[in-house]
Amino acid sequence: MTLSFPTMPARSASAASMRPRLLRWIVLALVLVTLLLLVVQPLGWILFNSFHDDDTGRWTLGNYRQIFASAALIQPILNSLLLASAVAVLSTLLGVPLAWLVARTDLPGRGFIRALTLAAFVTPSFIGALGWILLAAPNSGWLNVGWRALTGAQGPLMNIYTMSSTIFVCAIYTVPYTFTMVSSALDEMAVELEDAATTLGSGVLRTMITVTVPLVMPAVLVSFILSFIQGMTLFGVPAFLLTPSGTLVVTTKLAEFYQLFPPALFLSAAYCLPLVLVTGGLFLARNKILGRRQFVTVGGKGRGNRLIRLKNWRLPALAFALIVPVTAVLLPYVAIVLVSLSKAWGLGPVPSNLTFHWYRWAITENAETQRAIVNSLLYAGIAASACVILGVIVAYVVERRVLRGAGLLAALVTIPIVIPGIVLSVGFFSAYARPPLNFYGTGTIVIAAFVATFLPIAYSQAGSILKGISPDLERAARSVGASEGRAFTAITVPLMRGGLVAGWLLVFIPIMRELSVAIFLVSTKTNVMTTLIYNYKDGGNYEAVCAASTLLLAATLMIVVLARFVTEGAARRRRNAASLGEGQ
Numbered sequence: 001m002t003l004s005f006p007t008m009p010a011r012s013a014s015a016a017s018m019r020p021r022l023l024r025w026i027v028l029a030l031v032l033v034t035l036l037l038l039v040v041q042p043l044g045w046i047l048f049n050s051f052h053d054d055d056t057g058r059w060t061l062g063n064y065r066q067i068f069a070s071a072a073l074i075q076p077i078l079n080s081l082l083l084a085s086a087v088a089v090l091s092t093l094l095g096v097p098l099a100w101l102v103a104r105t106d107l108p109g110r111g112f113i114r115a116l117t118l119a120a121f122v123t124p125s126f127i128g129a130l131g132w133i134l135l136a137a138p139n140s141g142w143l144n145v146g147w148r149a150l151t152g153a154q155g156p157l158m159n160i161y162t163m164s165s166t167i168f169v170c171a172i173y174t175v176p177y178t179f180t181m182v183s184s185a186l187d188e189m190a191v192e193l194e195d196a197a198t199t200l201g202s203g204v205l206r207t208m209i210t211v212t213v214p215l216v217m218p219a220v221l222v223s224f225i226l227s228f229i230q231g232m233t234l235f236g237v238p239a240f241l242l243t244p245s246g247t248l249v250v251t252t253k254l255a256e257f258y259q260l261f262p263p264a265l266f267l268s269a270a271y272c273l274p275l276v277l278v279t280g281g282l283f284l285a286r287n288k289i290l291g292r293r294q295f296v297t298v299g300g301k302g303r304g305n306r307l308i309r310l311k312n313w314r315l316p317a318l319a320f321a322l323i324v325p326v327t328a329v330l331l332p333y334v335a336i337v338l339v340s341l342s343k344a345w346g347l348g349p350v351p352s353n354l355t356f357h358w359y360r361w362a363i364t365e366n367a368e369t370q371r372a373i374v375n376s377l378l379y380a381g382i383a384a385s386a387c388v389i390l391g392v393i394v395a396y397v398v399e400r401r402v403l404r405g406a407g408l409l410a411a412l413v414t415i416p417i418v419i420p421g422i423v424l425s426v427g428f429f430s431a432y433a434r435p436p437l438n439f440y441g442t443g444t445i446v447i448a449a450f451v452a453t454f455l456p457i458a459y460s461q462a463g464s465i466l467k468g469i470s471p472d473l474e475r476a477a478r479s480v481g482a483s484e485g486r487a488f489t490a491i492t493v494p495l496m497r498g499g500l501v502a503g504w505l506l507v508f509i510p511i512m513r514e515l516s517v518a519i520f521l522v523s524t525k526t527n528v529m530t531t532l533i534y535n536y537k538d539g540g541n542y543e544a545v546c547a548a549s550t551l552l553l554a555a556t557l558m559i560v561v562l563a564r565f566v567t568e569g570a571a572r573r574r575r576n577a578a579s580l581g582e583g584q
Contacts, residue, residue, distance in 0.1 A: 023485065028403065031393055035412040038452040042427025043419065049269035049430050054262075063270035076253040077274060083167060083238070083249055084231030090171035091227040094324060095178025096220055100208055101321050102179075103186040106307045108318055114183075116325035121176035122560050123329065124513040124530065126236025127549045129169050130537060131332025133240065134339055134546075136160040140346055142335065166241045172328040173237075174230045178223035179324075185219035186212070218289050225286045229279050233420035235516040236530075240537065250275050251422050251516065258429075258520055265430060272423045280418040333553070340546035358547035369548060371525070372532040376552075379443060379528060380511040383450035384458075387507045388500055390451070391458030396488065399466040400474075413459045416452050421516035424453055429520045441523035449517050454507045461503035465496045498566070505563035512556055 053060045067073045101107045102114050135143045138156040147157035159165065213220065235251040243252055257268035310317050339345040340358055347353045362369040394413050398406045416424065428449045433440035469492060477487035515530040522531045529552045536545040
């Protein structure tokens with residue numbers, strides 16, 4: 001007997017196999033469109049607007065001619081270059097020795113110094129600038145008031161509203177970049193050459209200068225570049241410390257364009273491009289240096305617990321190591337908290353002047369502050385979740401080579417790395433604050449700008465996790481009938497869970513402290529904590545500003561502690577799983 005089977009099941013199987021492919025292409029098309037809207041359209045509008053006249057709307061090169069022909073427009077660019085160069089140099093001079101002392105020596109209190117230096121990293125730099133206004137404003141700053149009382153001097157000990165003071169404040173909040181990168185390089189570096197130099201009679205200082213520093217030079221150069229970029233793109237610190245003296249940098253000049261009526265949108269777009277060219281060129285240099293790093297780093301045995309003994313240099317070294325923790329964290333935090341607890345901060349921190357009024361006002365009485373707290377948490381939560389979802393999808397496509405042209409998605413995701421936050425803010429305002437969308441004053445435009453800015457962090461985190469997960473597990477699932485999407489959601493995503501939670505927090509934290517991205521996009525209804533603090537400061541109500549700043553700092557530090565708990569828990573579970581597997 002001959003058996004024959006109908007052909008319909010084959011067609012059904014073919015149709016069933018087509019559905020996952022169709023779904024995959026739909027998802028990828030949606031991701032591509034999203035990236036075009038988040039990245040390409042805002043940057044495209046900046047470029048488009050830069051070639052148009054604000055008065056006539058016609059095509060022109062006049063904006064660029066005006067920039068390079070006007071001393072009033074050239075001077076902020078020169079000020080930014082000066083600020084960035086000095087910040088990079090000072091950050092390197094402070095950060096490299098600090099990293100060496102903490103990573104390589106028996107410096108007392110190393111854990112405490114490391115923790116406070118990292119606390120400076122998560123502290124919004126403009127809040128640090130606020131703390132230094134309270135400490136070193138020429139007339140009312142507490143340090144200057146105390147100086148006059150002790151010495152009878154007429155002039156102030158220091159004036160925070162100068163370029164040199166601004167360089168110092170920017171640098172102490174940029175040192176953590178140098179500290180983190182150089183200390184990581186030192187932890188990974190072998191010690192045979194240092195030991196050989198010591199054996200041949202080289203002293204501690206000479207060994208550090210002639211052996212250790214050259215070996216970690218790639219990390220030093222990269223951190224120098226990152227510090228320079230930070231100095232070029234910071235908005236809050238120059239706005240707080242240089243604006244009162246009338247000194248402008250590129251970022252504060254952009255803000256000035258938006259304060260005109262009507263705003264000089266097209267001129268501001270042209271003014272953005274030199275900033276983009278500088279940051280883009282420096283990031284290319286950074287990537288080139290990192291690409292050569294393996295040729296200059298020596299691998300080998302670890303140092304273990306062998307630490308260089310500082311002997312009589314311990315106290316001088318400790319005094320140097322405390323410069324950043326004291327000036328970036330302890331002094332500003334103490335000043336901000338004390339002012340937040342004061343009825344009138346000019347009366348000083350005396351018992352009769354202490355009150356919790358401003359916290360009650362901020363949390364229970366002031367609707368604007370309450371709304372800003374809710375907005376900050378809501379926008380940061382939504383934006384961080386969107387960043388993680390997009391980052392995971394793009395990282396999966398790129399790492400697993402799901403389709404040709406995956407490099408295009410990777411390029412779109414990483415472009416915002418070279419775009420300063422305030423430039424992206426200008427781009428989103430240009431692209432989405434006009435009809436027919438007219439998103440200005442809505443939470444949508446603020447969230448979208450946050451997603452575009454911090455998407456590279458989520459993508460980088462997801463990519464690093466996927467590199468550690470073998471694709472063989474997914475292939476095994478597909479070999480027994482699971483679709484690609486099913487294999488990804490059932491196998492890969494659970495394996496990524498701990499890292500994705502950490503990645504979410506890595507995005508959430510900087511969004512909570514971000515000012516420059518939101519500054520041109522918020523309204524009174526969509527203010528977040530950073531923009532509210534900025535606005536309150538302009539109003540001169542320092543007690544309210546400090547109460548809001550303390551709440552933001554407390555929330556940020558709590559999130560950091562949670563991030564550390566989650567990442568350490570995930571690492572502990574991986575170690576336990578690995579040891580269990582070895583035991584079996």
